[in-house]
Structure formats: structure tokens, C-alpha cells
Amino acid sequence: RVVGRLIIHLICFLFISSFSQKYPPVKFLSEKDRKRILITGGAGFVGSHLTDKLMMDGHEVTVVDNFFTGRKRNVEHWIGHENFELINHDVVEPLYIEVDQIYHLASPASPPNYMYNPIKTLKTNTIGTLNMLGLAKRVGARLLLASTSEVYGDPEVHPQNEEYWGHVNPIGPRACYDEGKRVAETMCYAYMKQEGVEVRVARIFNTFGSRMHMNDGRVVSNFILQALQGEPLTVYGSGSQTRAFQYVSDLVNGLVSLMNSNISSPVNLGNPEEHTILQFAELIRSLVGNRSHIQFLPEAQDDPQRRRPDIRKAKMMLGWEPVVPLEEGLNKTIQYFSRELEHQANNQYIPKPKTARQKKGRPRQHN
Ligand code: NAD
Ligand code: UDP
Numbered sequence: 493r494v495v496g497r498l499i500i501h502l503i504c505f506l507f508i509s510s511f512s513q514k515y516p517p518v519k520f521l522s523e524k525d526r527k528r529i530l531i532t533g534g535a536g537f538v539g540s541h542l543t544d545k546l547m548m549d550g551h552e553v554t555v556v557d558n559f560f561t562g563r564k565r566n567v568e569h570w571i572g573h574e575n576f577e578l579i580n581h582d583v584v585e586p587l588y589i590e591v592d593q594i595y596h597l598a599s600p601a602s603p604p605n606y607m608y609n610p611i612k613t614l615k616t617n618t619i620g621t622l623n624m625l626g627l628a629k630r631v632g633a634r635l636l637l638a639s640t641s642e643v644y645g646d647p648e649v650h651p652q653n654e655e656y657w658g659h660v661n662p663i664g665p666r667a668c669y670d671e672g673k674r675v676a677e678t679m680c681y682a683y684m685k686q687e688g689v690e691v692r693v694a695r696i697f698n699t700f701g702s703r704m705h706m707n708d709g710r711v712v713s714n715f716i717l718q719a720l721q722g723e724p725l726t727v728y729g730s731g732s733q734t735r736a737f738q739y740v741s742d743l744v745n746g747l748v749s750l751m752n753s754n755i756s757s758p759v760n761l762g763n764p765e766e767h768t769i770l771q772f773a774e775l776i777r778s779l780v781g782n783r784s785h786i787q788f789l790p791e792a793q794d795d796p797q798r799r800r801p802d803i804r805k806a807k808m809m810l811g812w813e814p815v816v817p818l819e820e821g822l823n824k825t826i827q828y829f830s831r832e833l834e835h836q837a838n839n840q841y842i843p844k845p846k847t848a849r850q851k852k853g854r855p856r857q858h859n
């Protein structure tokens with residue numbers, strides 16, 4: 493009987509300790525310092541990492557997402573925590589909640605995803621942003637818009653600084669996203685000037701890391717997936733076009749620092765280390781360590797040819813700059829993708845990379 497009791501006590505102890513260890517550690521913040529923070533698009537790639545940081549810093553976080561490209565799995569480790577709430581909601585519809593800060597990230601970000609249903613992309617970036625600014629105005633919250641280097645289009649100025657107005661084709665395949673984000677920025681400054689809403693605008697350059705959607709068609713996810721599966725790495729055009737890639741933890745630190753700064757004008761957040769796409773394919777192939785060959789495919793329409801952020805403003809005014817070296821970030825991402833592939837294989841699903849011009853069937857999400 494004594495042994496029986498001991499076993500019951502042990503089971504209770506294990507149950508209680510597993511329960512208390514269920515969540516990542518969270519700092520305690522006093523009522524005065526704890527903020528109520530809304531993250532739209534918080535179940536996506538960047539949003540879920542931002543959720544982790546703000547939760548671990550001790551804030552109350554509400555994630556709003558319609559799960560178009562995001563996944564519950566990205567934030568499942570917080571579900572049930574007293575500081576966390578997940579709302580399945582489309583920002584194109586009005587939202588009435590009480591918050592102190594809004595990180596407005598809701599929008600598909602990869603070219604195949606935002607081109608999949610351009611009307612919806614436009615609605616999300618225009619009506620969705622209007623709603624979040626209306627919410628910010630009503631409750632007196634500060635709003636940070638996740639804008640993009642795409643506002644510079646196929647740039648004629650290199651590297652791109654915040655003064656540059658951009659070179660965007662308003663009727664091309666990327667316009668739903670580029671012009672959508674440009675209007676979103678315009679709306680932020682209209683609400684700031686006319687209604688006194690506090691706004692922050694982050695112009696985010698190419699970012700990568702764990703929780704990127706495996707087959708969202710972006711170059712990093714495509715190349716890693718292709719290399720891990722021993723498939724050819726698909727380079728669009730000659731591969732001489734350039735990008736500069738930042739690791740997601742650097743971006744998240746930049747976003748939080750910008751939100752809590754007094755800079756209301758746009759700020760570039762990106763890593764200025766620039767590579768051609770061909771160099772990038774070779775680097776990923778060597779890091780994965782297999783002999784996939786490189787396959788050249790036709791170039792994508794209106795593809796920006798040279799992109800690299802000028803981050804002097806962020807350095808000077810936020811004291812921010814990226815610290816994670818490209819190879820270190822890539823190795824972490826490769827490990828994440830390998831684990832995901834194992835997980836998918838156990839579930840008998842073999843993901844295939846998406847190509848930029850693919851546009852088949854009916855959109856998964858309604859207008
Ligand atoms: P993502 O696709 O992983 O995340 C976007 C999230 O928004 C998803 O969870 C999606 O379901 C959600 N969403 C989309 N439409 C919505 C709607 N109508 N209502 C509610 N939720 C909606 O993309 P990401 O890379 O995490 O990008 C996040 C933000 O950062 C986007 O605004 C994007 O434009 C911006 N950005 C990202 C990059 C990058 O390289 N990752 C570069 C520049 C800008
Ligand atoms: N809105 C919202 N939540 C709020 C307040 C407003 O979603 O808490 C939406 C509202 O539905 C409106 C938009 O934000 O469509 C802009 O609001 P604003 O008050 O600026 O404009 P108005 O309602 O006067 O048109």
C-alpha cells in the first residue's frame with residue numbers, strides 16, 4: 493500500500509511539474525510596465541517570433557490571424573497561457589478590442605502568396621490597415637506597420653535609403669502588394685496628421701528563419717527544401733539579381749526597438765550584406781552538403797534587380813544593426829527545415845516548392 497501511495501504521489505508530482513513547465517519562461521512585469529499588445533498576422537513567420545519575444549518580456553499578447561499563410565502550430569506553445577490570446581479574425585473586418593500597442597503584420601508576404609489572390613492582398617493592406625488605424629485612434633494605441641522594401645519597387649537608387657520614393661509598376665503582378673503597402677504607409681501618416689495617432693513604419697527587407705512556410709515559394713525556403721530533397725535549385729533569370737537577407741531574431745529586435753522609440757518616419761530594417769541569387773544558391777547547396785545542380789528558369793516579371801538596405805538611420809537613431817551572421821542563420825534554418833521534413837514524412841506528406849508564376853485553381857481564401 494505504501495508503494496501504491498508513493499506511485500500516486502509521484503504521478504501527481506510529475507503531472508503538476510509538467511503542467512508548470514508547459515510554457516517558455518515569462519518575465520514578471522508590474523502593471524505599470526506591462527502592455528496589452530495586439531499582433532495582427534501573429535501566427536505567421538515573423539509574427540510568431542515577435543509573439544515569443546513580447547510574451548517572454550512579460551506583456552499581454554493578443555494574436556489576430558485568419559490563417560491564410562499562418563499556422564496555429566507557430567504559436568501553440570502559448571495557447572492557454574494567461575497572458576496570451578489567439579483570435580481567428582480577418583483584419584478586413586472591423587475589430588473592437590482594448591490594447592496599448594498594435595504591431596500590424598497581417599498580409600501575405602511571399603510573391604506566390606500575395607499574387608494568389610491580388611484583390612484580397614489589396615483589401616488586407618488597405619481596408620485591413622484602415623481598420624487597425626481606426627482601432628488605434630479609438631483606444632489611443634500606437635501602431636507599427638510592417639511595411640516592406642517593395643515600396644522601393646525595382647530601385648534606381650542603390651543602396652535604398654528612406655528618402656527614396658521608389659520605382660513601382662502600378663499595374664504589374666507585384667503591384668497588389670507594393671501599392672497596397674504604399675497606401676498603407678500613406679494611411680498611417682494621414683491618421684497621424686489628421687487624428688494624432690502615433691505611428692511607426694518599419695520597411696522590412698528580406699528576412700528568413702525557422703517557421704517560414706516550407707512551400708511559400710520564397711527563395712530561402714525553395715533553395716533549402718530543394719537542396720535537402722536532392723532536387724535542382726531553381727534560379728529565376730540569370731541569378732545576377734541581388735538580395736540581402738536578415739535573420740528573423742535581428743528583425744524582431746529592430747521592430748520592438750522601433751515601436752518603443754520616438755521615430756515616426758519610416759525606418760529600414762534589414763541586413764546590408766548583399767549577394768547575387770546565384771551566389772546564394774551555391775552557399776545553400778554547400779551548407780546542406782549535397783550535389784543538387786542549379787536549374788535556370790525564366791526570370792520573374794518586374795523582379796527587382798538590386799536590393800540592399802541603407803540602415804544608417806536605424807543604426808544612428810535606434811542603435812540597432814543585425815548581429816546574426818548569414819551562415820549561422822542559414823544553418824539554424826536548414827536544421828528547422830530538416831526536422832519539418834521528418835515530421836511531414838512521418839505524416840506521409842512530401843512538400844514541393846512553389847514557383848513564382850504558378851497560379852492554378854481557385855484561391856484558397858475568399859475576397
Ligand atoms: P507570413 O505570410 O508568414 O505571415 C503573415 C500572416 O498574416 C499570416 O499568419 C497570415 O495568415 C496573416 N494574414 C494574412 N492576411 C490576413 C488577414 N486578412 N487577416 C488576418 N491575418 C492575415 O509572412 P511574414 O514573412 O511573417 O510577414 C509578416 C509581415 O512582414 C507582412 O506584413 C509582410 O508584408 C512583412 N514583410 C515581411 C518580409 C519577409 O521577408 N518576411 C519582408 C518585408 C515585409
Ligand atoms: N474600426 C475598428 N475598430 C475600432 C474602431 C474602428 O475596426 O475600434 C474600423 C471602423 O470599422 C472603420 C475604420 O476602423 O471602418 C476606420 O475608423 P475611423 O473611426 O477612422 O473611421 P469612421 O468609422 O469614422 O469611418
Ligand code: UDP
Binds near residue numbers: 698711726792
Ligand atoms: N528566386 C529564385 N528562385 C526561387 C525563388 C526566388 O531565383 O525558387 C529569386 C526571385 O526571382 C528574386 C529573389 O530570388 O529575384 C528573391 O525572391 P523572393 O521570392 O524570396 O523574395 P522577393 O525579394 O522577390 O520578394
